[in-house]
Amino acid sequence: MSIKEYLTVREIIGPLLLVDDVEGAKYGELVEIEFPDGSVGTGNVLEVSGRKVLVQCFEDTRGLSIGKTRIRFRGRGMELPVSRDILGRVFGGLGDPIDGGPEIIATKRLDVNGNPINPTARDYPSDFIQTGVSAIDGLNPLVRGQKLPIFSGSGLPHSRLAAQIARQSAVLRKEEEFSVVFAAMGITFEEANYFIEEFRKTAAIERSVLFVNLADDPAMERIATPRMALTAAEYLAFDLGMHVLVIMTDMTYYCEALREVSAARKEVPGRRGYPGYLYTDLAMLYERAGRIKGAKGSITQIPILTMPEDDKTHPIPDLTGYITEGQIMLSRELHRRDIYPPIDVLPSLSRLKEKGIGEGRTREDHSNLSNQLFSAYARGKEAKELAVILGESALTEEDKMFASFSDEFEREFIRQGEFENRTMDFTLSVGWDLLRLLPRAELKRVKPEQIQKYMKQVD
Amino acid sequence: MEDSTGQIVKVAGPLVVGAGLPEPRMYDLVRVGSQRLMGEIIELRGDLASIQVYEETGGLGPGDPLFGTGGALSVELGPGLIESVYDGVQRPLDVIRSATGDFIARGVEMPGLDREKGWEFVPVAKVGQEVAAGDVLGTVQETKSVEHRVMVPPGVSGKVAEVMQGSFRVTDVVAVISGAEGDTEVTMMQRWPVRMPRPHNGKRAPRDQLVTGQRVIDTLFPIAKGGTACVPGPFGSGKTVIQHAIAKWANADIILFVGCGERGNEMTEVLLEFPELIDPYSGEPLTKRTVLIANTSNMPVAAREASVYTGITIAEYFRDMGYHVALQADSTSRWAEALREISGRLQEMPGEEGFPAYLGTRLASFYERAGLARCAGTEERTGSVTIVGSVSPPGGDLSEPVTQATLRVVKVFWGLEDRLAFRRHFPAINWLISYSLYLGEIEKRWNEEVAGDFHRLRSEAMSVLQREAELEEIVRLIGVEALSPAERLVMETAKSIREDFLQQNAFDEIDAFSSLRKQYLLLKLVMTFGSEAGKALEAGAGIKEVIGHPMRESIASAKYTPEEDLEELEALIAEVEEAMKLVVEGVVHDHELTESAAGRAREKVKKVFDTY
């Protein structure tokens, strides 16, 4: 197909170009934008009406001019060339190699938007992934094929936690292949570099594919970055049969880029200026996690987002939580008290927990123990809140026990080292030890035989 | 393939504008582009027709062809619906998968009903009989649980000229009706436009309880067959678990589960779990009475808009046969957002939070399709459609437009709260804000069907919970010391109502479902403790002695009593009364009595845990 070139840009508004007198443009089509200085950028068709085409430019539009910008329609959507050689490579936010290595000789070119997994083709995620982090393994376990985001705030150690999960969860049965796909959107060089170094150190780099859009890269490029990453992940998981862990950070910057486009299009905004279709847009990304019946591989997603003003009702965390299978919530308060990882377990949730744990998967007491720890911790926190208002003396003896339980729980169970890789047995035994602080009669969620069996007797 | 009858002039996401369609009508179905994607006309301006497309529109552009079909978006109704998994426009997802693989490709045309399968048609109508629309011509045993009643289609009436017997495909003629305008050949399959309610002979006020097996719902905020309910709550508060529980345990004949813009894995869960679970009423696997519509969040947004209509139309069709149908829509907010998205593309004037001004009317007319109705036809038959809609308010804020518009039309409100979910109190239905307008009618029936004192116990429990909220306020301000022993007991009874009655674990084999009888006995048990302990206090017993009584352990585990052992609960109630009397008499606890109760409790707990 011959590529048509147009010099008919009529308007440039923010990241959008309006091109006139175009013949045969298609919705979603890939567009090449040649800047007056000869450099070439990428865009895609957002809307086409008669001969008028609205193009979203993934580059910074600085330097574009109405008269001298050349637009070429490529006759296809945006694609990612893939082959096994993408492993170990670093790409920019639009999928071009930026590590100085050779171009990928593609065995396939895949549409980055993907297609939805047929719900009848899905296999239910139920294989427990041991992350070595007690607050996750013990209380909010991650399973293969799950999408479990980290809800964080600026300055909180979500990167360290995500890196720790990636590092420690690589333990697998021998015959299985594992890889990490990493998508950076709008984060700083330092943060991105932290991950890259981290992968280098653990030699995970050969099993990783990185897509990097930094804070000073064009903001619009970020809209494409997670799609690149997930397309690579689908290839690795469902073509090559690998278990893929996708870390996407920071989804907040991705959403802000979407908002910018929406504002430039003068769309009617939904909440807080974010477009009404943000839910659908995010779902198109998050739902690309999962397992498929009969397929060897899987895609597990850990998206990271920083909640503006630590507000979990903000549309980004809110809509994310409505789509993902739970969330790991970080707490500024725990962080201030120097508890790493600062996971607030009460509002955290793993929706796939029930299917992933128990006899034959982790341990038969896992579910009951975790419910017991949850409710005891919740009660302790309530008692402590009461004490703040009324003073210690207002608490009953029991309240006091629960209050000190919750302190110990944060110190012993939640808190652990960044390089401490706890076994499941260890995590559970810490839990049982802590329950000794409470009266037996209060332990209604674990069964007597379990207490007998797992709680160390002290005399 | 027919000739192209129009051309695309504009593509903006799921919305395509076309020109040149001959006589386009609102809500006509149109095939879009050379892949013939499905679309529906939703706006007409001069020669221009705006079409919402049920598939991804990438790659479409001006000049691409449009094909008019002249018909409205319709569903196929007949044997083969049960056990199907459809997308929002009734394409069978399992069939699509075998044809095109694990990812949904575009432009797949698949009929909703299998054309090849043979069904054993047993005639009911006799040759020569006068029949009208809705009358049953014959039956097909569609699954073990469902007898499919093949009815005279709407608009047809006359004398039965011929009626067949034997194995037929859905498109084969099974009867001939001669009417004023000649003979009509009737097949087992009908088509009906989804946006139009199916006719019936008038509605009646819902009166019978739809028993869901969920204690907080059935006892505190019950829903009637033919009623409407909404479940709003922030993410993670338990909407989907409640919807699944209703789909599993409700005493309906047919279940229609519409997964509207939610998670793919939740659909998978239903698909994997329902064949394994046994319907407590029919003894057959749950799939044998279920139709699933799965238009997940990543599937096209226009098809999501259509999915609730596809669902309700199928539900009405089974209602017409005289069945009680329960439809779950999870989540109506995603449907409303689809409306908003399309409305935005049409550049309509937005109302609140960008939703179109007609949001309220659309919601109301959807819920209005629920109801208990006299079915069409000459014979007396009633059927019902119950709708339970999840609502997903942004940030859990109930003042948002979808929740508010829904609350104006539904009669039952189960308000979920994340504060309860964080404490792992499930179902996280807040008992102070929820309500049911069917309560009065349903309570009357409890007198005959459950027990004369059930509704008294219920209102006492509600006032204890109310009192608890007030007392908690005092504790928060002054401390627990400020409470009198009687007030401490109220707090304890409330705690027992919450923990031993309201909390219900959907993942526990026994606890997942409670019959009304069991609900009644459990509530009676908890309330008996409260009232008897009150008497003991008045007679001078110490509060510690009362609330620390070992009987309470048995009360706590009573919910794990299997349905076949309910007489144990009656015995337990008697024991509680006895135990409190003994406290009053100042008698040292009858050791044997409490020991035996505690022993039984332990055994029960063990039984329950063993079932894991």
Ligand SMILES: Nc1ncnc2c1ncn2[C@@H]1O[C@H](COP(=O)(O)OP(=O)(O)O)[C@@H](O)[C@H]1O
């Ligand atoms: N009745 C219940 N019993 C036990 N756990 C429950 C119950 N209801 C909800 N949960 C827990 O809450 C989680 C979220 O519930 P879900 O229905 O998916 O929430 P929502 O649909 O409101 O986002 C579930 O994964 C489960 O862990």
Ligand SMILES: [Mg+2]
């Ligand atoms: Mg849900």
